[in-house]
Amino acid sequence: MEKKMITVTSPLLPDLGEFNEYLQKIWDSKWITNNGQFHRELEQALADYLKVPYVSLFTNGTLPLITALQALHITGEVITTPYSFVATTHALWWNGIKPVFVDIDQATGNLDPNKIEAAITPRTTAIMPVHVYGKPCDVAAIQEIADQYGLKVIYDAAHAFGVEVNGKSILEAGDLSTLSFHATKVYNTIEGGAMIMHDETTKKRIDYLKNFGFANETTVVGPGINSKMDEIRSAYGLINLRQVDKAIEARHQVAVKYREALRNVDGITFFDDMPGVRHNYSYFPIFVEAKKYGMTRDELYFKMKDQGVLGRRYFYPLISEFSTYRGLESAAPSNLPNAHKMADSVICLPMHHALREEDVKSVINCIINK
Ligand SMILES: *Cc1c(COP(=O)(O)O)cnc(C)c1O
Secondary structure (H helix, E strand, C coil): CCCCCECCCCCCCCCHHHHHHHHHHHHHHCCCCCCCHHHHHHHHHHHHHHCCCEEEEECCCCHHHHHHHHHCCCCCEEEECCCCCCHHHHHHHCCCCEEEECCECCCCCCECHHHCHHHCCCCEEEEECECHHHCCCCHHHHHHHHHHHCCEEEEECCCCCCCEECCEEHHHCCCEEEEECCCCCCCCCCCCEEEEECCHHHHHHHHHHCECCECCCCCECCCCCECCCCHHHHHHHHHHHCCHHHHHHHHHHHHHHHHHHHCCCCCEEECCCCCCEECCCCCEEEEECHHHHCCCHHHHHHHHHHCCECCECCCCCCHHHCHHHHCCHHHCHHHCHHHHHHHHHEEEECCCCCCCHHHHHHHHHHHHCC
């Protein structure tokens, strides 16, 4: 018999019967894309759920990043983090922008605001931080620097669905924020994403840009792209949104169990909840200190794999280590010591809504029994 694998994530799927009812409506209307009924409904439902004024849906989480940079006319150099999924920096590259990597804060994994100023040059036009693992960046400190130097701030908030600080959405920080609704994320539309903006004019402009720049049948207001979400995935998203709170609570319970079991394991550390923050438990990274734990990160990672526990080394290697970016001055490891330390010690444990009690126990035992 094939051994059952415990995967790092598992997609939240809508009830098939319910989805079928939506599909029937779509088949009846024959309206399958281009700002249809479910697209509009999902934008409104997400704005309500996320407590943000405007949402524009996209076909994935990479295109809103690329489009945000276009919409704000960002050029030259942008300060960003190497500790993220590679799409963050790729979005800059696709806009002909030079990424400038700044080190992270060891306590959070996020861009260290204290190190941003030293990386600003006359060519710097923006900062692109990431709320890594859904942990909120120090948005006040980042905004202060941005205001002082006249820089825009675009947050890659792909991990931060539903994250709030003192009851306020983290997605309201900066000029624009972007989300990913990829299958692996807390909330998914199979593939999908969104941009969050503060005002109606920007929402309108983004809606044009994601549809080739069409403002109406005969007017193209700018060099747009095609990054619209279709009706089928919008309907899927509407159903999934109704069960996402339950999924986040199930993840929370897994996090509680992991923390309880691993708190006193020598050489293993993890993040605790931050005061005043509504977390989404999108990931559960642990950090292995080889000397204390008695095994390297990779030894533990492969041992887990052998036992059917499929963690992932997010985010190893760092983006600054990929061939496209390695040659940049700011990619030098000596510039990014904290990011390297984190990338070399991290394993993200299985974390999703459908983990069973026995799965969680298997993961814990794998780490405890050396
Ligand atoms: C998932 C992810 C993206 C890309 O989203 P897609 O929907 O897969 O295009 C971008 N940035 C970060 C940090 C991500 O984790």
